[in-house]
């Protein structure tokens with residue numbers, strides 16, 4: 001199964017990185033709708049589903065690109081799964097007439113409660129809670145032959161990992177700053193590289209892809225190297241546009 005990282009950055013876009021959007025092209029599903037969402041035109045004509053972790057602007061700003069995506073072949077409406085409070089924020093704040101007066105066509109679907117599996121375009125998905133200001137959802141995503149855990153945004157939690165976060169073929173995890181600035185990362189509700197190494201080890205992930213680096217970080221590979229120093233599995237720092245194979249095909 002191939003993933004494509006449409007956006008890998010945290011907080012706001014830079015010349016190198018758009019904000020979070022991870023695609024499962026075979027299923028026409030994206031996780032989060034940051035500014036990297038515009039790259040979904042590459043999925044080609046057809047419907048699309050987005051699943052959102054939370055309503056911070058860097059994870060929803062791409063929804064304002066939908067009119068252009070619909071012009072490029074994505075079929076309206078976008079099917080959008082999110083917590084009911086996140087849906088309310090998008091409808092009433094992001095698409096407030098004073099902010100964005102032409103709301104695009106979206107079919108809203110409220111996420112089921114924590115721990116209740118649901119199916120989207122052939123994928124089995126379960127959400128679990130993350131530690132982040134205002135709350136955020138992590139997602140276990142599987143097609144029955146492979147699995148991944150998407151954890152963005154979050155401080156790294158190692159004391160009691162949600163079971164759905166463990167044992168995945170791929171852990172995609174917030175990695176905002178180096179370990180030496182752990183306190184700053186935590187203050188903003190994010191993880192340091194040292195934290196990610198600990199959590200990836202505790203989660204027994206086969207591989208970890210680090211995402212959502214601070215826009216101030218120019219060299220994400222240095223963050224990956226720091227994670228790799230404390231985690232025995234594979235560590236990747238995907239760049240925008242990078243494909244990634246999980247589960248052997």
Ligand SMILES: [Zn+2]
Pocket residue numbers: 010011056058059153212
């Ligand atoms: Zn974020």
Ligand SMILES: [Zn+2]
Pocket residue numbers: 054056132153
């Ligand atoms: Zn956030």
